[in-house]
Amino acid sequence: MNKFSWPCVLVAVASFAACNQTSGTTTAKTAVAHADDTVMSCTSNLPSRFAVNTSSDSIVASGNNSYEGMVKIPGGDFLMGAADKEGRTDEYPQHAVHVDGFYMDATEVTNAMFAQFVKATGYVTTAERKPDWEELKKQLPAGTPRPADSLLVAASLVFTPPAGAVQLNDVSQWWQWVKGADWKHPQGPGSSIKGKEHFPVVHVSWDDAMAYAIWAGKRLPTEAEWEWAARAGLTNKPFTWGTEPVEKGKPKANIWQGHFPDRNTATDGYARVAPVKSFAANAYGLYDIAGNVWEWCSDWYRSDSYTQSGTKKLINPAGPAASYDPEEPTVPKRVVRGGSFLCHASYCASYRVSARMKTSPDTGLEHTGFRCVKN
Numbered sequence: 001m002n003k004f005s006w007p008c009v010l011v012a013v014a015s016f017a018a019c020n021q022t023s024g025t026t027t028a029k030t031a032v033a034h035a036d037d038t039v040m041s042c043t044s045n046l047p048s049r050f051a052v053n054t055s056s057d058s059i060v061a062s063g064n065n066s067y068e069g070m071v072k073i074p075g076g077d078f079l080m081g082a083a084d085k086e087g088r089t090d091e092y093p094q095h096a097v098h099v100d101g102f103y104m105d106a107t108e109v110t111n112a113m114f115a116q117f118v119k120a121t122g123y124v125t126t127a128e129r130k131p132d133w134e135e136l137k138k139q140l141p142a143g144t145p146r147p148a149d150s151l152l153v154a155a156s157l158v159f160t161p162p163a164g165a166v167q168l169n170d171v172s173q174w175w176q177w178v179k180g181a182d183w184k185h186p187q188g189p190g191s192s193i194k195g196k197e198h199f200p201v202v203h204v205s206w207d208d209a210m211a212y213a214i215w216a217g218k219r220l221p222t223e224a225e226w227e228w229a230a231r232a233g234l235t236n237k238p239f240t241w242g243t244e245p246v247e248k249g250k251p252k253a254n255i256w257q258g259h260f261p262d263r264n265t266a267t268d269g270y271a272r273v274a275p276v277k278s279f280a281a282n283a284y285g286l287y288d289i290a291g292n293v294w295e296w297c298s299d300w301y302r303s304d305s306y307t308q309s310g311t312k313k314l315i316n317p318a319g320p321a322a323s324y325d326p327e328e329p330t331v332p333k334r335v336v337r338g339g340s341f342l343c344h345a346s347y348c349a350s351y352r353v354s355a356r357m358k359t360s361p362d363t364g365l366e367h368t369g370f371r372c373v374k375n
Contacts, residue, residue: 056211059121065217067103070374071285073229075101077313080227081306082354083236090303091354096313099228104221105371107276107287108295109212112197114183114204117212126205127156127182127364156181156203158188158366159272159342162262168347174261183208186273186366198275200293200369206334206361209296209370218372220298223335223356224317225373230290230338230353232283238352240282240290246345253279253291253351256344272341273367290351291343293369294336294359301325301333301358325358333358340367 077098082091117123131152137144160176167173180189183203193199204212206220213219221229230240237243241252251268258265270278277287289295299319302308303326309317323332336357339350350357359368 056207056214059123059211059214061217062120062215063217067374069106070103071106073102073104073225073284073373075099076228076233078228078231079236080224080354082352084238086238086349086352087354088356090306090356093306093309095306095309095311097224097228097317098313098315099222099225100316102221102225103374104225104229104284104286105218105373106281106285108200108293108369108371109209110198110276111183111193111201114201114212115197117215121211121215123208123211125183125203125208125364126362127203128154130154153179154182155179156364156366158186159261161264164262165259166262168260181366183364196275198277199273200276200288202273202293202366202369203364204296204369205364206296206359208364212370213372216372218374220296220370221373222316222318223297223299223337224314226295226297226337227353229284229286230282232286234283238354240286240353241280246349246351251279253339254288254341255291255339255351256342256347260342260344260347270341274341289338290353291339292341293338293367294340294357294365295338296368296370297335297337299335301335301356323358331360334361336368342367 075098077096079094080097081087081094083094131154133146133152137146155177157175158178158181160174162173178188181187181203183201184193185191186193186202209220231237232240234240234242239246239252244252246252246255254268254270254274256264257267264271268274268279274288274292276292279288279291281287282289297319300321300323302320302322302324304324305320308320319335323334325331325333336359337355339348339352339355342348343350349355359365
């Protein structure tokens with residue numbers, strides 16, 4: 001497939017103008033973020049990339065009721081949302097929330113775990129399916145020409161760092177559509193997950209994550225559950241580990257170090273995805289709740305959901321009834337949380353516990369995975 005060779009791809013990849021200056025850890029960067037709320041976030045404006053009708057209707061629970069690999073998260077009350085001035089507008093205002101106790105996977109779902117699901121069910125992920133042009137064109141401007149059949153193939157977006165410094169307003173310089181990229185081939189057909197059984201599974205859509213959760217007898221966490229678990233009993237702290245800046249001390253999470261997007265010094269030991277449990281767990285025993293890969297939540301995304309929460313404490317909120325993203329109002333989005341190996345303090349500090357992002361549910365990416373919860 002030619003790089004960004006048709007309009008849908010151009011639209012999709014333009015969304016990755018991501019992380020530029022929308023949040024961070026300095027006053028200057030925060031000022032930029034709040035001065036221009038039209039700046040796109042790390043996962044904004046992603047159209048329905050594959051427009052493949054995947055369904056979990058045929059998936060049945062495996063019957064395994066074990067809590068193996070999970071940690072118990074106590075119930076409690078907290079203020080959800082950003083407590084400082086570092087957040088994006090959709091992280092305000094803080095609002096009171098109560099969540100009941102639950103169990104959560106200690107790690108992101110790994111390749112080995114996902115492989116067991118695929119073997120048992122024969123499930124085919126979104127990224128492995130051929131796009132449906134009739135569905136895809138509904139999300140493109142009227143009159144968009146139909147691409148050649150040779151381009152309507154199963155593919156996914158792979159991070160491809162440029163050789164040198166580039167302008168950050170052209171994300172096509174570091175994201176590339178790769179035919180054959182999927183969970184078994186994270187960088188395309190020449191790559192594999194052999195020897196990476198304990199790495200997080202990636203290139204999974206929300207639909208794929210839901211199918212796995214049903215099979216495993218679990219579910220995806222609500223956004224409130226995810227943030228409560230990430231806070232790990234700490235009150236109004238920006239990070240899952242507390243307040244120490246991510247750049248200080250020993251590596252705390254798998255993020256980007258160096259100059260984005262061309263030079264990753266990999267000070268934390270990893271240039272891309274890291275095996276689970278490569279960094280210390282938080283106080284609740286959760287690994288990689290910050291960085292490594294984005295994690296799907298069950299909630300629909302609304303940019304104004306916090307402003308509509310009111311003053312009454314919310315009890316086990318499950319999110320809005322429908323999605324609304326003013327940057328792309330015709331495309332429904334689900335919430336993703338936690339940041340990824342591409343987050344940098346000066347570019348995309350979404351490893352903060354209150355940081356929110358959103359992605360079309362049929363979209364999988366090289367830096368997106370999930371973990372499950374259970375009542």
